[in-house]
Amino acid sequence: MPDHVEVEENRVRFRVPMGAGQKTGWFYDQAANRAAFLKYVAGKRVLDAFSYLGAWGLSAARAGAAEVACVDSSAPALELLQASADANGLAVTTRRGDAFDVLAALREAGERFDVVVIDPPAFIKRRRDIPKGQAAYRKLNQLAMQLLPRDGILVSCSCSHHLAQDDLIGAIQQAGRHVGRFVQIVEVGGHAPDHPIHPAIPETRYLKALTCRIVQD
Numbered sequence: 001m002p003d004h005v006e007v008e009e010n011r012v013r014f015r016v017p018m019g020a021g022q023k024t025g026w027f028y029d030q031a032a033n034r035a036a037f038l039k040y041v042a043g044k045r046v047l048d049a050f051s052y053l054g055a056w057g058l059s060a061a062r063a064g065a066a067e068v069a070c071v072d073s074s075a076p077a078l079e080l081l082q083a084s085a086d087a088n089g090l091a092v093t094t095r096r097g098d099a100f101d102v103l104a105a106l107r108e109a110g111e112r113f114d115v116v117v118i119d120p121p122a123f124i125k126r127r128r129d130i131p132k133g134q135a136a137y138r139k140l141n142q143l144a145m146q147l148l149p150r151d152g153i154l155v156s157c158s159c160s161h162h163l164a165q166d167d168l169i170g171a172i173q174q175a176g177r178h179v180g181r182f183v184q185i186v187e188v189g190g191h192a193p194d195h196p197i198h199p200a201i202p203e204t205r206y207l208k209a210l211t212c213r214i215v216q217d
Ligand SMILES: C[S@@+](CC[C@H](N)C(=O)[O-])C[C@H]1O[C@@H](n2cnc3c(N)ncnc32)[C@H](O)[C@@H]1O
Pocket: 022, 026, 027, 030, 049, 050, 051, 052, 053, 054, 055, 056, 071, 072, 073, 074, 077, 097, 098, 099, 100, 119, 120, 121, 122, 159
């Protein structure tokens, strides 16, 4: 088996690690949501938080985003992201760190983005993580909203099976209230069709991707 393969999505060829990568090496479950998000990015400043190999960010760059910044805690993932960007002739900046800290630092520096994607790892792996995990989703959504102007777009994802879609909507609502923003949910996404839900196996229904518009500053 090769160490790396190339995966093409949204007219970008990504370098994907087979053995050392996360999930299968590539988050195919988000493919339909990434395709749907591209209509928001042309000419915009885009932040891809929890970027992994840059699937959202590099796709946005290819689709005409004015500027793209990617944040992840994994140095190997960001190295591969940069290699893919170079190979495709796409300009992005990368920042390695805890996304909570990086988003707070960007807010303190007065940075603003037109579109922010937050696609974190599952904060709730077991039932007993629910209270702590819900607080983490609220905090993360607050930080993201504070980087967005009026009419900014937030794509807020969760792959925690134990966080129902309504709970994520609740976290977004509470986050908006906390930072004085009104939020409209304009698109509701789930897994791509190659990740079907088995009616008898509730764990197969895990991914949420809510596209939100910030309507008041
Ligand atoms: C669900 S994956 C992201 C998938 C990616 N957005 C995609 O579509 O291919 C979560 C990512 O978050 C990163 N990560 C985990 N904890 C983090 C943290 N506290 N701050 C920043 N990145 C983190 C992991 O390295 C991983 O790349």
